[in-house]
Amino acid sequence: MLEGNRVSRISVRGFAVVSATAVTAVGSVVGVASGSVAQNNNDAEATAADTTLLADIPAGEQAQVQTASLTQQADAQAIAADASAKKDAEAAARKAAAETAVAKKAAAEQAAKAAKERVEAKAAASRDSARSSSSFPVQSSYTAAQIQAMARQMVAGGQFQCFSNIVDHESSWNYQAVNASSGAYGLFQALPAGKYASAGADWQTNPATQIKWGLNYMNSRYGSPCEAWSFWQANHWY
Template sequence: MTFSNRISPGSIRHSFQNFTAKAVKNKRGLTVAAAAVVAVSAVVTPVVVSNAYAEPAKQAAGPLSEVVKGSPIAPMALQHTAAQDSFDALAVAQITEQQVQGRADVTQLDSAIAALKSNYSSDSTTLHKLTVAADNAVTTANKAAVEHDAAVAAAQKAAAEAAAKAAAEAAAAAAALAQVNTPDGARSYAQSTMASSYGWGGDQFSCLNSLWNRESGWNYQAYNPSGATGIPQALPGSKMASVGTDWATDAATQIKWGLGYIAGSYGTPCGAWSHSQSYNWY
């Protein structure tokens, strides 16, 4: 049987008001009436408290009247108020526990809920302490849930920014590759690389341009039946793997290997071009 099936806050308040009125008229009946209040309060147990109960319960309880405060039943009225507050705290704690699952540690909430359920008939002082503990547990759980949500949002934002940055870098790399893989792009890359890596100027580039125009037309996909491959016509093409595994698809890798080969074998592009003019190969 649920709490709402046993007795409603409205009926408790109505009975309590009737009792107070009668107590004013007949003070000799206070003892009997007090016993009746105890009997009514005894059946109110916080087995299940619905979400809609909390606020009506607070309104139904109301402040103690001056008559009740000065009467022998004041302790029972105080007990009744403490019980109502504990029921409210239990309802809020149970709802909060459901809402923050997976977003906060509910250990403190579980303990507070269990304590309220097992001490609903305790004295008002104990109920007050349990109610305060439950309220504190709710505050702590809600704060933890908010912090969890903020951390998740920050992580998602960081991941999105990192993904966007990676995508932008990949797009830039793809654009650069597409550019260098054109004959004009390959020439531009070769001229800047030979200047920065070997100190060769425009005269040496003129020789290089003539050499690789003859060998491949600056086409990174050039292939000779002999097995010579790419812009520098490496034989075999797999030699260029010493510079990069992308030697078959990236003109920049081929150019780096070709410049290194020329420097090691002929000293300069003009030396390689001179040899090519004499022997038709280099």
């Protein structure tokens, strides 16, 4: 039973525990709610004393003490969890920012490299196409193999396969091919056929003149034969 102004001290993780007649702040944890085991004789004695005091408190107040202890533990765990989550989030944000920066740098370098290659390819193609069609022997007719040999001498090595793919689809290397419905003509199925004249007056009889015109067309419109071929694949015309 409680007497007069007697103060019952109960140690519950530093909580202020309200007894029947007074409030006393206690600073150490004695395991009322957690069931901790005392580490030395003094702790054991303190635990026994406190247990006796708790036994003297009405059941309603003991429940309040236990609830307060559990609430404190839950709050402490929540604070620790929030701090850990914040730390993890900051670390993840730093990592993501670093990865994004690396990816952007790589993309920029790749774009710069591609642009440089396009410029070099266009310059090389322009140099090769500058060869005059008159430098090839004039013949009354030409086989597909002969026309391809001309093209190999006029188109940059890295661009030739793309160039060849277009000619394969357009005329199968027939410099006199005519589209019956549209009138498109020659290796590149130019329409109107007279467009070839910008490369030389002998465009009807000299495949090299048509090759020169076709290469100039691909370079000026698309940047290179390979870019022209990419467009052709997507659209089936160029």
